[in-house]
Amino acid sequence: MVSARVNARGEIAELRFHTSKYRTMAPAELSSAVLEVIGRAREEMERQVAEAYADLAPGSSEARAEVVNGGDPARLLAELGLRSRSPEES
Numbered sequence: 001m002v003s004a005r006v007n008a009r010g011e012i013a014e015l016r017f018h019t020s021k022y023r024t025m026a027p028a029e030l031s032s033a034v035l036e037v038i039g040r041a042r043e044e045m046e047r048q049v050a051e052a053y054a055d056l057a058p059g060s061s062e063a064r065a066e067v068v069n070g071g072d073p074a075r076l077l078a079e080l081g082l083r084s085r086s087p088e089e090s
Contacts, residue, residue, distance in 0.1 A: 002033055004041040008049050012038060 001021050005014040015034070022030050063075045077083060 002037050004034075004038045006038070006041045006045045008045060010042045010045060012041075 001017065001019050003014075003016050003018065004012060007013045015038075022033075025033070063079055066072065066075060074083075
């Protein structure tokens with residue numbers, strides 16, 4: 001019924017409704033369906049990005065994915081035997 005495509009940053013690049021069924025859905029039901037599809041699209045893109053960087057970036061795929069998603073790089077740095085600097089040390 002609905003599909004989504006996201007870019008490598010997880011931003012929505014396309015949202016398509018393949019039928020007109022959405023017109024008869026309750027707002028909460030439509031919202032839930034759209035959010036679920038977008039979430040799945042983001043998860044798939046995260047997996048693709050992590051796989052693309054697997055040979056280029058050391059560390060576990062989970063730690064790389066966290067950094068790719070804008071998370072704290074501390075885990076990846078720890079896996080590499082490095083530590084992140086605090087702002088005071090910079």
